[in-house]
Amino acid sequence: MPLFFLYKPPHPSSHAEEEEEPTQTKRSSAEQPQSSARPETPSILIPLYSFTDRPFVRIAFLPLPDMAAAPASGMLRTSMLRMSSSQFPSSSWSPFLAGDAGRMGKLAFGTASSIPSHRSARWSTAGRGPVVVAAATSKRTLRVEPVEIRSTEEKPVQFKVRAAVTVKMNKKVDWKEAMFDSLVANPLEAMEERQGKNVCLELISMDIDPRTKRPKASQEAVLRGWTERMKGERAVLTAEFIVDSSFGTPGAVAVTNGHQREFFLESIVVEGFLCGPILFNCHSWVQSSRDYPDKRIFFTDKPYLPSETPAGLRELRKKELEALRGDGKGVRKLSDRIYDYDTYNDLGNPDKGHELVRPPLGGEKLPYPRRCRTGRLPMETDFSAESRVEDPLPLYVPRDDAFEEDRMEMLAEGKRKAMLRVFVPSIVASFSGGDFGGFHHVDSLYKDGIRLKRGLQEDLIKKFPFLSKIQEACEGFLRYDNPTIISKDKFAWLRDDEFARQAIAGINPVFPPVSKLDPAVYGPPESAIREEHILCHLEGMSVQQALEEKKLFMLDYHDVYLPFLDRINAQDGRKSYATRTIFFLTEQGTLKPVAIELCLPPGAPATRSRRIMTPPTDATGTWLWQLAKAHVCSNDAGVHQLVNHWLRTHASMEPFILAAHRQLSAMHPIFKLLHPHMRYTLETNALARQILISGGGVIESFFTPGPVAMEMSSAAYASAWRFDQESLPADLIRRGMAEPDPTQPHGLRLTIKDYPYANDGLLIWDAISTWVRKYIEAHYPTAASVASDVELQAWYAEAIRVGHGDVKDAPWWPRLATPDDLAGMLTTLVWLASAQHAALNFGQYPLGGYIPNRPPLMRRLIPEEGDPEYTNFVADPQRFFLASMPSLLQTAMFMTVIDTLSTHSKDEEYLGERRLQTYAWSPEVAESFNEFAAEVGRIEVEIGRRNADPERRNRCGAGVVPYELLAPSSGPGATCRGVPNSVSI
Ligand SMILES: [Fe+2]
Numbered sequence: 005m006p007l008f009f010l011y012k013p014p015h016p017s018s019h020a021e022e023e024e025e026p027t028q029t030k031r032s033s034a035e036q037p038q039s040s041a042r043p044e045t046p047s048i049l050i051p052l053y054s055f056t057d058r059p060f061v062r063i064a065f066l067p068l069p070d071m072a073a074a075p076a077s078g079m080l081r082t083s084m085l086r087m088s089s090s091q092f093p094s095s096s097w098s099p100f101l102a103g104d105a106g107r108m109g110k111l112a113f114g115t116a117s118s119i120p121s122h123r124s125a126r127w128s129t130a131g132r133g134p135v136v137v138a139a140a141t142s143k144r145t146l147r148v149e150p151v152e153i154r155s156t157e158e159k160p161v162q163f164k165v166r167a168a169v170t171v172k173m174n175k176k177v178d179w180k181e182a183m184f185d186s187l188v189a190n191p192l193e194a195m196e197e198r199q200g201k202n203v204c205l206e207l208i209s210m211d212i213d214p215r216t217k218r219p220k221a222s223q224e225a226v227l228r229g230w231t232e233r234m235k236g237e238r239a240v241l242t243a244e245f246i247v248d249s250s251f252g253t254p255g256a257v258a259v260t261n262g263h264q265r266e267f268f269l270e271s272i273v274v275e276g277f278l279c280g281p282i283l284f285n286c287h288s289w290v291q292s293s294r295d296y297p298d299k300r301i302f303f304t305d306k307p308y309l310p311s312e313t314p315a316g317l318r319e320l321r322k323k324e325l326e327a328l329r330g331d332g333k334g335v336r337k338l339s340d341r342i343y344d345y346d347t348y349n350d351l352g353n354p355d356k357g358h359e360l361v362r363p364p365l366g367g368e369k370l371p372y373p374r375r376c377r378t379g380r381l382p383m384e385t386d387f388s389a390e391s392r393v394e395d396p397l398p399l400y401v402p403r404d405d406a407f408e409e410d411r412m413e414m415l416a417e418g419k420r421k422a423m424l425r426v427f428v429p430s431i432v433a434s435f436s437g438g439d440f441g442g443f444h445h446v447d448s449l450y451k452d453g454i455r456l457k458r459g460l461q462e463d464l465i466k467k468f469p470f471l472s473k474i475q476e477a478c479e480g481f482l483r484y485d486n487p488t489i490i491s492k493d494k495f496a497w498l499r500d501d502e503f504a505r506q507a508i509a510g511i512n513p514v515f516p517p518v519s520k521l522d523p524a525v526y527g528p529p530e531s532a533i534r535e536e537h538i539l540c541h542l543e544g545m546s547v548q549q550a551l552e553e554k555k556l557f558m559l560d561y562h563d564v565y566l567p568f569l570d571r572i573n574a575q576d577g578r579k580s581y582a583t584r585t586i587f588f589l590t591e592q593g594t595l596k597p598v599a600i601e602l603c604l605p606p607g608a609p610a611t612r613s614r615r616i617m618t619p620p621t622d623a624t625g626t627w628l629w630q631l632a633k634a635h636v637c638s639n640d641a642g643v644h645q646l647v648n649h650w651l652r653t654h655a656s657m658e659p660f661i662l663a664a665h666r667q668l669s670a671m672h673p674i675f676k677l678l679h680p681h682m683r684y685t686l687e688t689n690a691l692a693r694q695i696l697i698s699g700g701g702v703i704e705s706f707f708t709p710g711p712v713a714m715e716m717s718s719a720a721y722a723s724a725w726r727f728d729q730e731s732l733p734a735d736l737i738r739r740g741m742a743e744p745d746p747t748q749p750h751g752l753r754l755t756i757k758d759y760p761y762a763n764d765g766l767l768i769w770d771a772i773s774t775w776v777r778k779y780i781e782a783h784y785p786t787a788a789s790v791a792s793d794v795e796l797q798a799w800y801a802e803a804i805r806v807g808h809g810d811v812k813d814a815p816w817w818p819r820l821a822t823p824d825d826l827a828g829m830l831t832t833l834v835w836l837a838s839a840q841h842a843a844l845n846f847g848q849y850p851l852g853g854y855i856p857n858r859p860p861l862m863r864r865l866i867p868e869e870g871d872p873e874y875t876n877f878v879a880d881p882q883r884f885f886l887a888s889m890p891s892l893l894q895t896a897m898f899m900t901v902i903d904t905l906s907t908h909s910k911d912e913e914y915l916g917e918r919r920l921q922t923y924a925w926s927p928e929v930a931e932s933f934n935e936f937a938a939e940v941g942r943i944e945v946e947i948g949r950r951n952a953d954p955e956r957r958n959r960c961g962a963g964v965v966p967y968e969l970l971a972p973s974s975g976p977g978a979t980c981r982g983v984p985n986s987v988s989i
Contacts, residue, residue, distance in 0.1 A: 165276030210314030371810030418904035487853030493963025512644035659807020850980035916940030
């Protein structure tokens with residue numbers, strides 16, 4: 005906008021001229037041919053700057069000084085409005101009323117034959133279309149405004165419209181539920197249907213009824229065909245409505261479920277209005293009115309900023325958000341759809357014993373993002389701890405955020421596999437003492453490894469013959485898939501170059517920053533690594549030269565581990581250092597480790613508190629070096645899981661999602677933009693609190709930090725998490741892995757040119773950024789439109805003040821005042837939910853499933869000469885190495901969990917895909933999305949090309965695993981690739 009159309013004086017004598025279309029050449033008054041009837045009347049340009057859904061407009065002739073020259077009357081033709089709306093009758097004219105200065109008149113559109121003969125008449129447009137609000141330019145000003153009409157002045161015409169309603173029922177994974185449905189619920193429902201206890205729909209107009217001052221609503225219509233057609237998974241049912249010509253355009257549908265059970269409402273398409281089919285994209289569970297007497301409201305698919313909400317929908321928009329926010333009280337039922345906040349006070353289980361007491365996360369002492377509130381009752385022994393719901397009992401998440409059936413089936417399959425896969429190792433472990441006897445025992449866990457009966461388990465099979473039967477029956481289930489990391493080169497993990505490569509193309513390709521711990525408590529912050537330790541590995545450079553040329557890098561886990569080491573190492577079977585690893589960037593662009601510093605707390609014996617390991621020159625040194633690398637990997641595995649994966653994607657996204665549901669209406673354009681990137685995150689996080697990060701859960705059991713794991717995560721949140729540095733470019737710059745350079749692609753010069761995560765990530769970052777910016781441009785033309793969007797501002801403010809309330813006063817929160825601010829912030833959220841999470845999540849089994857390569861837990865420190873264990877180590881270094889790793893049972897259980905966590909389900913929605921949204925409401929936005937999808941496809945091709953480029957040695961070469969974690973598409977399964985839209989596993 006603005007479009008323009010021309011005022012033209014009436015010319016009733018020339019019908020042919022009435023049919024003439026206005027053209028572009030008529031846009032200026034100078035070019036406008038003058039009417040022969042009234043040649044003295046000037047043409048007037050009327051800019052068309054807005055539309056409403058009202059059927060009438062008012063024209064006011066403004067009292068300007070030279071109004072004497074204003075036209076007395078005229079005609080406006082609907083073909084002139086064709087760009088604005090398809091809802092006018094195509095041949096409609098409207099009289100342009102007499103123009104005495106200051107007088108008001110009416111303008112409306114009907115059929116050509118219905119044009120009134122006198123200027124005071126009013127008539128209906130059959131209530132079906134928006135009309136124009138227009139104003140004239142220059143001094144001859146016409147102001148054309150919406151106006152309401154009293155229904156008493158005419159008798160509205162009634163007409164019939166129809167709704168096609170797509171509903172879905174569960175496939176019923178649970179056989180008990182399926183049985184109940186077939187025997188009880190379905191017959192009961194059929195009977196009730198006959199008694200009139202139906203599903204009913206009501207159309208709600210975008211207009212206010214001028215008499216009642218309430219939104220206009222149709223009468224309720226029953227959804228037909230329920231009992232006959234609900235046997236399949238999905239059905240399209242119909243409802244018919246009678247509306248009158250003054251109804252306007254439907255902007256919402258109210259749904260009442262009179263049945264016993266909930267049903268899933270996919271969409272409603274209303275047909276019969278002149279504007280064409282109207283889509284209501286629902287995708288929501290509708291509960292029985294016995295449980296929820298209020299009608300469910302579904303808004304039209306077209307988004308509206310709060311200030312643009314049609315009058316008839318304003319109150320409903322407000323009420324819907326109030327319902328979603330709830331009142332912060334009570335225990336949530338599984339069928340609720342209330343989004344609220346709480347602290348992580350549900351991780352411990354003090355009622356089960358003191359060893360399962362865990363401090364709540366969230367608050368001054370242990371800052372943390374907030375989680376979704378469930379309102380469960382407190383524990384009996386600790387009122388500050390929420391009672392737990394243990395697996396397999398279901399947890400509360402707002403109903404529409406619960407997993408759909410394909411995903412539940414995938415998880416159920418994972419559980420079945422887990423039971424079988426852990427069963428045999430657990431018997432073996434009890435039989436063998438629990439440790440691997442050699443690397444061939446590790447191999448026996450995999451499909452391509454030695455057969456069960458030829459390994460350690462041979463004696464076991466003789467003793468328990470039923471095990472061989474299980475093996476034969478469940479061969480596929482009992483064996484783990486070969487992890488990608490050993491699929492191309494089984495021994496790659498032993499090499500230093502592979503150890504280094506995984507730092508930039510592995511599961512946790514993020515270098516942390518340098519030490520900031522208090523030296524008074526934790527000793528000198530400087531590393532004990534000296535020039536002499538590394539000089540011989542720098543290809544002839546001095547350390548100073550290497551530093552100046554940005555050839556030295558540090559993988560620094562000093563600060564995150566050191567404050568917790570006393571508590572970690574006090575546990576049986578858990579031993580850890582705070583490690584620092586120095587890498588040198590070689591001429592070939594690959595990294596090589598040149599020193600590892602193993603730090604213990606200051607209280608440890610002097611020789612042990614700072615121990616430096618360097619690349620070996622003899623057999624003993626080689627094994628010690630392997631052990632040091634294993635400790636680095638164990639440190640890395642903990643930080644990967646607790647900080648980079650869980651905290652920075654899963655946990656930090658949750659407050660933004662809760663705030664979005666509470667503050668952004670479903671019809672808000674930003675809610676629609678974020679919706680695909682919020683899918684399943686709340687249930688994924690709830691399940692993680694149930695079985696992964698809980699006291700005694702998977703993370704505590706299989707990662708070195710054990711019970712202090714989540715306290716470490718909280719410390720990282722307090723000391724290092726900054727939303728303004730969560731964007732990929734800012735994160736790379738913060739870590740010294742890139743510096744701004746406008747001459748380079750993406751505006752960054754990478755310190756390591758062949759850094760697969762950064763190389764591929766920047767392609768995706770830019771694609772997301774372009775799409776988001778175009779989307780924002782389409783909805784927010786000015787800074788004022790961002791600043792004045794009350795829902796948007798409330799969303800951001802609540803996400804910070806409540807969801808991230810423990811860091812709300814930090815000075816680094818980006819402001820939200822301009823479209824640029826908004827686009828930057830949303831790009832970061834979409835990046836975190838999609839690509840960043842994918843890079844950190846889907847390699848867990850493929851790259852971490854071979855435990856010697858990346859032990860998540862270490863059970864022994866590295867012995868020194870003189871230690872009692874040193875003799876054992878020298879006598880059998882392989883056994884000592886394996887005994888330092890997780891035990892057989894720990895390994896089997898850990899592999900089972902990360903296998904499930906690395907698996908894409910069948911219903912995954914990947915970057916550049918949309919299951920629900922077509923953006924049909926805006927050709928401009930739809931086009932932008934298509935461009936985004938096409939760009940995502942091009943990125944996939946480019947990633948394939950890079951993985952085949954021998955110059956890129958960090959992702960291509962003999963036995964090198966290609967870097968595909970940011971390749972956008974994937975099939976189901978643990979594929980080590982694929983970027984889903986959301987944090988969904
Ligand atoms: Fe994840």
